[in-house]
Amino acid sequence: MSDAPIPARAALLWLPALGVPARKYERLGAALAARGIALGVHEWRGTGAHPARPSRRDDWGYRELLLEDIPATCSALSAAHPGVPxxxxxxxxxxxxxxxxxALHGGAEGLVAVGSGVPHWRLFPGPLRWLVGAFGHVLPPLTRAVGSYPGHRLGFAGREAGQLMRDWSQTVRRGHYDGLPGLPERLGERIAALELPFLGLRLAEDRLVPAASLRALVAATSTRSASEGVLHAEHLGVAADHFAWMREPRAVADAIAGWWPGGRGGLSS
Structure with missing residues (x-):
């Protein structure tokens, strides 16, 4: 298939992995454009071209990202592609x-998850379960002592805002999204009210997202139209791990384009 863009039949708001700048998804954007899906990639506060940098004085968490930053990107994407899902x-x-x-803002007609899931420590297998659980308990005192999260030194994510990582660690420990500071109460009930088509793609060699983690994210909603797939190295042409697919994203783009419209498709496990 040519990588020349064709008229968009959908616009996909894309939220990157932790610490990953928006430019890393340019190949995914080109592959999706060639399949009729426009990609609008959000730049996380504190990452890539965004001017903010986390510190003890400049801190943020899920509240700022969900209530301030993401809606602005979503509005810009909608304005750029009026009239498409x-x-x-x-x-x-x-x-x-x-x-x-x-769940908070509405407006979505479908959900796509790649290499993602609820990061609850109990969903991880074997010794990794205890490592993830311990990490979730260490993050709050670590980020308060340092003033931010030194991921560039620890080898997981980048330098991140302390409150962001404390919010993330709460889900690691508890396995749900209720009680996050500054967000509406009973957020889990809002998530459970979502009945949108949901495509979940897991990477076969991804130790950061076990199958149970992805299934927990899908199950948190009330979708009756969920499609889950597993991408192997032979699909991708690169290792089927958490990040390598970004270099060769055509199989991911094929899965997304084959799934939409209709809420069915993807790959078999």
């Missing part, structure tokens, strides 16, 4: 935010 999706934590944004 709007989808919310993302990679890793980005897909969690896509579900949360849909």
């Amino acid at each position: 709007l989808l919310y999706g993302g990679h890793s934590i980005g897909a969690q935010f896509a579900v949360l944004a849909a």
